[in-house]
Amino acid sequence: MNVIVDTTAGNGHGARRIAHLFMPRRLIALGQWAVTLALCAFLIVPVVMSVMAGLTVNYFRGVSSGLTVRWLVEVWTQYHASVFLSLEVAAATLVVTLITGVPAGYALARSKTRAARFVEELLVLPIALPGLASALALIVVYGGFTAFRMSLWFIVAGHVVFTLPFMVRAVAAVAASVDLRTLEEGAASLGATFLERFRTVVLPNLRPGILAGALAVVTLSIGEFNLTWMLHTPDTKTLPVGLADTYASLRIEIGSAYTIVFFVMTMPLLVAMQWLGVDATGQRALRRKRG
Template sequence: MNSFANPTAPGMDDRPDQPPAARRRLALPSARAWLACAQWLVTLVTCAFLIVPVAMSIVAGLTVNYFRGVASGLTLRWLDQVWTQYHASVFLSLEVAAATLAATLMAGVPAGYALARSRTRVSRVIEELLVLPVALPGLASALALLVVYGGFSAFRMSAAFIVVGHVVFTLPFMVRPVAAVCASADLRTLEEGAASLGASFWQRFTTIVLPNAKPGIVAGALAVLTLSIGEFNLTWMLHTPDTKTLPVGLADTYASLRIEVGSAYTILFFLMTMPLLVAMQWIGVDAPGAGTRQRKTRVRNKSKDSQ
């Protein structure tokens, strides 16, 4: 009876104030949270702006009639037509990309290592000259190659001429990542230690430089492949009717055929380049510092095991 008469009994209106945790749950998001939400919103809108046209082009390549849309039905007819007419361009693009990669590996890895080790002004000038083709329009580089080597008919009509143009354009994308890795202080220390133990230059290069430069080599290799497959301006100037690559064929389909065929060609191009883009994320191109953190973690684990 007294419990009902006592206004201060538990459960009445004079309950203690809410704890600080409850008050925090009711608080509005902080300015940092609003800023993070705004950044995510801008990122998602930008991705949608870039991805939606590609998705619509892919859908167009799978529809029976582009002007009627998906309501006209889906078909693989256009893909089959593109493959029948342009499969030679697919294989030629792969061959050119593979040859370009081989040439840039043989020239770019030693060049990147040499530029990283040299600190003279001459090496800086050479590095800038290597990057110059990237700054120039592809048509200008192609015109220069035609002026110098266009008189050699057999070379001009072969796919090797396109490979030379692609090597000129993609070589900086191999040299720069390799030079950045080889310029690290840790690699120089390892080389000096190996040299003090009697290792020759070739032994140091194959057992120390190449394994440690793997992230830069992988990043450069994947960049060279994707750029070579997708290069249009330079290739359009250098190609002949017998050396038509994927980008040149894609331009022809959009210029002379119906839009469904051009979109189907885009699907074929997409299927070729996406594996390379995925490989760039998964085959060893780590985020900055990720490889260093992983190595430090392995060292700590080994030290703990030894103890």
């Protein structure tokens, strides 16, 4: 005798049970997407509105008043010196941080002593302090040197104090992840001097951290306002300080057009950091290189 078992009802119940289990996960995923999109809109919409304000004839009338590049031309005519000044400060800051930060990061990574950890904490201290406090300290100590105080190098000094930790930490993070000691010992056994080892062994292996630190230093230097506002003079007004002045004393269209100029300078750097996969510690660039 053949026995036929009908499993249709059981299969249907199982399918409903599986669907019931997956439903909360779908709701959670949808909720996460909704929150993410809402946050993106909250952050991006004001930026878009600011950009549009710099391209409209009249901000209060909106796009209906027409589009124009008049405000961009006016900003460039009045403030192009601030643009080039910011680039000069960023370039000088980068050179100084490369010369001092790369050897410092390498030395801190090689040393395992408590003194090295103490020095590393001291280097990171300016990040924890407000920019105004760091600027005030520089003015108190070096403000008496009039020529230095009125020069562009005073702002560069402040930017180096603020950005040097990013270079040191980026280089130190990569140096700690690579067995440099073994590589250097191998090069030394072949007769390479310290300078030859540093140039041919150390620097190529530290390249991801150096690139990460360089991008971070330039980006932070161009956008730094608090410290620069305290240190600048009428002859050393950088891009962020000029941006604050335009919003405080001129039409909102000019201030928004100035914002567009600021975006044009900083966005390529931010995109480069994302495209190259680097961050302030240099770990993403290191993983990409190994991959």
